[in-house]
Amino acid sequence: MISEHSLEEAADRPGPISARPVPHPWRWVAVAGIAVLVAMVASSLLTNPRWDFGLAAQIMIQKPVIDGLLKGTILGTVGSMAIGVALGIVIAVMRISENPVLRGVSFVYTWFFRAIPRYVLLVIIGSGIGYLYNTLQVGLPFGQQIAGWLGLSSDLTIGSLNVNGITGSILGGILGLGLSEAAYMAEIARSGILSVDPGQREAAQALGMSSGKTMRRIVLPQAMRVIVPPTGNETIAMVKDTSLLIAIPVIAELNYQTSAIANRIFKIMPGLVASTAWYLIICSALMVGQYYLERYYGRGFGQQRPKTRRFARPAGAGGA
Amino acid sequence: MATPAGSGADRPLVRAVNVTKSFHGTQVLKGIDLQVRRGQVVCLLGPSGSGKTTFLRCINQLESIDGGRIWVDGDLMGYREERGTLHRLGDRQIASQRRDIGMVFQRFNLFPHRTALENVALAPIEVKGISKQAARERGLQLLEQVGLADRSAAYPAALSGGQQQRVAIARALAMDPKLMLFDEPTSALDPELVGEVLRVMRDLAAAGMTMIVVTHEMGFAREVADHVVFMDAGVVVEEGPPSKVIGNPQHDRTRAFLRRMRSEEDRAQL
Numbered sequence: 001m002i003s004e005h006s007l008e009e010a011a012d013r014p015g016p017i018s019a020r021p022v023p024h025p026w027r028w029v030a031v032a033g034i035a036v037l038v039a040m041v042a043s044s045l046l047t048n049p050r051w052d053f054g055l056a057a058q059i060m061i062q063k064p065v066i067d068g069l070l071k072g073t074i075l076g077t078v079g080s081m082a083i084g085v086a087l088g089i090v091i092a093v094m095r096i097s098e099n100p101v102l103r104g105v106s107f108v109y110t111w112f113f114r115a116i117p118r119y120v121l122l123v124i125i126g127s128g129i130g131y132l133y134n135t136l137q138v139g140l141p142f143g144q145q146i147a148g149w150l151g152l153s154s155d156l157t158i159g160s161l162n163v164n165g166i167t168g169s170i171l172g173g174i175l176g177l178g179l180s181e182a183a184y185m186a187e188i189a190r191s192g193i194l195s196v197d198p199g200q201r202e203a204a205q206a207l208g209m210s211s212g213k214t215m216r217r218i219v220l221p222q223a224m225r226v227i228v229p230p231t232g233n234e235t236i237a238m239v240k241d242t243s244l245l246i247a248i249p250v251i252a253e254l255n256y257q258t259s260a261i262a263n264r265i266f267k268i269m270p271g272l273v274a275s276t277a278w279y280l281i282i283c284s285a286l287m288v289g290q291y292y293l294e295r296y297y298g299r300g301f302g303q304q305r306p307k308t309r310r311f312a313r314p315a316g317a318g319g320a
Numbered sequence: 321m322a323t324p325a326g327s328g329a330d331r332p333l334v335r336a337v338n339v340t341k342s343f344h345g346t347q348v349l350k351g352i353d354l355q356v357r358r359g360q361v362v363c364l365l366g367p368s369g370s371g372k373t374t375f376l377r378c379i380n381q382l383e384s385i386d387g388g389r390i391w392v393d394g395d396l397m398g399y400r401e402e403r404g405t406l407h408r409l410g411d412r413q414i415a416s417q418r419r420d421i422g423m424v425f426q427r428f429n430l431f432p433h434r435t436a437l438e439n440v441a442l443a444p445i446e447v448k449g450i451s452k453q454a455a456r457e458r459g460l461q462l463l464e465q466v467g468l469a470d471r472s473a474a475y476p477a478a479l480s481g482g483q484q485q486r487v488a489i490a491r492a493l494a495m496d497p498k499l500m501l502f503d504e505p506t507s508a509l510d511p512e513l514v515g516e517v518l519r520v521m522r523d524l525a526a527a528g529m530t531m532i533v534v535t536h537e538m539g540f541a542r543e544v545a546d547h548v549v550f551m552d553a554g555v556v557v558e559e560g561p562p563s564k565v566i567g568n569p570q571h572d573r574t575r576a577f578l579r580r581m582r583s584e585e586d587r588a589q590l
Binding site: 197300 | 382415416421422425429442443447476
């Protein structure tokens with residue numbers, strides 16, 4: 001036994017530590033179990049001819065499928081998320097406003113659109129709205145009634161729109177998904193706004209900024225750091241929810257088109273593989289985009305990233 | 321009552337008369353009077369909870385007041401008086417009243433998503449509509465004035481507390497204020513960083529800036545202040561030149577407070 005005292009006196013004091021790591025036997029058991037499962041899946045993918053990946057790949061690049069992917073799935077996601085984010089932020093700002101009427105409207109909106117399933121909402125927009133209101137007339141509120149009382153021949157209408165032409169198209173779908181999304185985005189935006197230190201607002205106001213400018217320049221940019229990750233979540237969910245566009249009915253949409261082809265040739269599984277593959281590709285691309293968005297809105301928070309290449313060697317580490 | 325007394329150069333820059341303020345039924349300001357002349361440095365002293373920070377925040381309308389009046393450079397703060405009736409000012413009008421009043425906070429409140437220079441240049445660009453180029457040049461000049469020209473590209477998180485507070489001072493100065501409000505500017509700092517902030521404030525006072533400073537730094541109040549106001553429990557207990565209020569206080573409450581501060585300073589020096 002070497003005592004502490006004798007160690008201190010010894011000419012060679014304790015050097016670098018080279019110790020055995022704590023054993024983790026159960027990790028190895030887990031690794032073995034996972035390896036077996038992965039091997040089973042891989043063997044099924046390779047040996048079961050019913051997967052038919054070659055056919056799935058062909059379905060993926062059929063013109064109607066690509067069309068549906070671009071005009072339904074991607075355009076639908078972009079459009080409805082644009083409406084959802086913009087309207088959601090407005091509703092969130094209304095919710096924390098000092099005006100009780102604005103607060104109430106915001107609450108009722110969120111309550112209503114969160115309660116309705118998207119599928120049901122899209123059916124209502126696609127079939128119900130056009131049934132209730134054939135044409136949309138732009139003019140004075142209650143223009144027809146006022147004209148009737150005054151005995152005018154005109155009904156004070158400035159212009160009119162064919163409602164069915166809108167609600168029965170992808171526009172109706174984007175509107176429906178966007179309105180529904182805004183209810184969720186409002187809560188996300190509200191949590192982001194509330195996460196910003198009240199001192200930030202005070203500092204901006206003390207500099208003479210109006211409350212609108214304070215919100216746009218100081219509060220929202222900082223709230224974005226909290227808003228972006230759950231919004232990425234919502235965007236990825238929306239990519240998949242565009243498959244509900246069939247409720248409008250809009251058929252220029254990825255999942256409808258792949259299954260239409262698959263049904264026609266009696267190859268159900270390759271059709272499902274084709275749409276799954278496309279959804280995986282889109283969502284992977286979105287995750288990359290989210291990484292860069294988070295990095296942008298995270299600037300000034302936490303450790304600052306050096307502006308060198310990500311895999312650059314630390315200075316002085318020496319080259320090969 | 322309706323119009324501020326005096327006019328022109330001899331008119332006080334800040335004039336507060338009988339200011340009262342309550343939070344949830346608790347009255348924290350019970351009729352504060354204060355006059356600050358151009359170029360004067362006024363220190364507000366007092367135990368915590370005495371209402372000095374609340375009063376400072378009332379001057380630039382970060383808190384609204386329940387009674388009394390506050391004029392800054394002849395402008396009635398927060399209200400417009402027409403034929404004996406007060407009208408509350410709108411958001412934009414209050415914002416424009418605040419433009420000429422700089423404020424420095426205890427917790428700095430720098431904008432974390434902006435670099436030091438952007439913090440300083442933001443308000444002149446957004447509020448005054450000055451060109452980005454001009455605002456940046458002026459910003460660099462102000463950062464140099466507070467000794468931080470070399471940290472202009474740093475985000476606040478990368479700066480020490482003392483550096484952040486100096487950037488905050490430069491940010492307030494960028495609006496060319498005629499009055500600077502300091503709310504315990506050194507209370508959140510490590511002791512060794514207090515000096516650099518006080519130095520900047522001393523320079524500012526020497527350059528003729530009108531300042532109202534809520535502080536616990538007795539040394540600063542004694543050396544720099546022209547006028548010291550001691551507050552306790554929402555009232556002004558005693559005021560006058562520092563030699564009188566700090567050197568020879570007349571009231572028991574002032575004496576007790578100063579004794580407590582001194583024993584704390586002694587403890588800090590041990």
